[in-house]
Amino acid sequence: MESFFTRFKNVLVLVAILLAQTIGLAVQVRRPVESGAPDSSKVTLIRYWAVSVVSPFERFFHGIGYTFRHGWSNYVDLRHTRQENHDLQDQIARLRLEQASFAEDAMQGHRLQAMLDFQQHYVSTTVAAQVIGTSGNDLSRVIYIDKGSKDGLKTDQAVITPDGIVGKIRDVFPHTSQVLLINDQTSGAGVLLATTRIRAILRGSTTGQILINNLTPDNRIKPGEQVLSSGGDQVYPRGLAVGTIESIKIDPDHQPYTLIQLRPAANLNQLEEVLVITGTQTTLSAQAQKDLAAGVTTAEAQAAAKQIADQQAAEAAARSAAQIVADRLPSIHEGEDEAKPGTAAPPATTPPVSVVPKPLPTIHSDRYSPGATPSASDLKPGAAEPPNEKDLN
Secondary structure, eight states, X not given: OHHHHHHTHHHHHHHHHHHHHHHHHXXXXXXXXXXXXXXXXXXXXXXXXXXXXXXXXXXXXXXXXXXXXHHHHHHHHTTTHHHHHHHHHHHHHHHHHHHHHHHHHHHHHHHHHHHTTOOOOXXXXXXXXXXXXXXXXXXXXXXXXXXXXXXXXXXXXXEEOSSSEEEEEEEEOSSOEEEEETTSXXXXXXXXXXXXXXXXXXXXXXXXXXXXXXXXXXXXXXXXXXXXXXXXXXXXXXTOEXXXXXEEEEOSSSTTSEEEEEEESSOTTSOOEEEEEEEEESSOOHHHHHHHXXXXXXXXXXXXXXXXXXXXXXXXXXXHXXXXXXXXXXXXXXXXXXXXXXXXXXXXXXXXXXXXXXXOOOSSOOSSSTTSSOOTTTOOXXXXXXXXXXXXX
């Protein structure tokens, strides 16, 4: 027996290691999440150890590759630097000229926000992070970033890019975090259609698409409409770009609802750097409050001026209608008949005298006046019919 273990010692050790790894993987495998069920945030101990062991190597190799790529690109980019510097100076001068117009646009945006009672959560603090890994599975769309609980990250924090939302923090480790993308089949978000102001719920699919499937057919919804975050899910701040409507069709599995497919605003397949929103503020700054107050005053003045203009237009229309009716009706004033040829016109200073037109004489007397017909008490059965008034005439 001793010779058997001595002879096959390496094979037995390898089999033991593979068996332990298989048992460990079986322990951490989760049951599939049901449709509509909340995503569990439990992290198993073996998974925690695995991520803690693999993350340093991922960070190391990612750092080496990042340094090599950017070092070579920086060396290549040194060529034609003088011309690029001159072009950038021209661009800065042009941007300074456009800054004044952008300030006016910002004032207009605040005025529209006050008019529509659009309460916005402003992003106050963010943490920049780099993507260091992915899930490597088509059915689970998650990414790993190089920031964790040591950097102030927590679960269910929104992850965005300058183009739009990306997803939310799912699991947090000391120096890394796992991000659940919005196109994952277990992900979701509350959205708002920018033009029609219709609220909806966005969900991911097994094919990596983002869909809206809780709306009934509406002719106002058109392809190309921008979709924003509504803030109702308490994860993504309100007003962030989500995507654009790409196609609208009837959902064959959930009629009469429609299946709206969106093109995400952020490129979810080529993510390198992201921002994690760690804090928001519900109050405006002093300058923003001042701009909003000015916008409200301007909006009220414009509304009052429009109301007065509409009232004046309505009065003018009423007068015009009355004048048209008066011109078309026949006149009852004396002296307004057309003058005969050779007859002098009456003096302009003589006011016309109103006369009441006399009624024409009746041809036949009224046959239906009260008292013309004898009462029922005076009539006798079998008596002759009284003579007709028409026969008398």
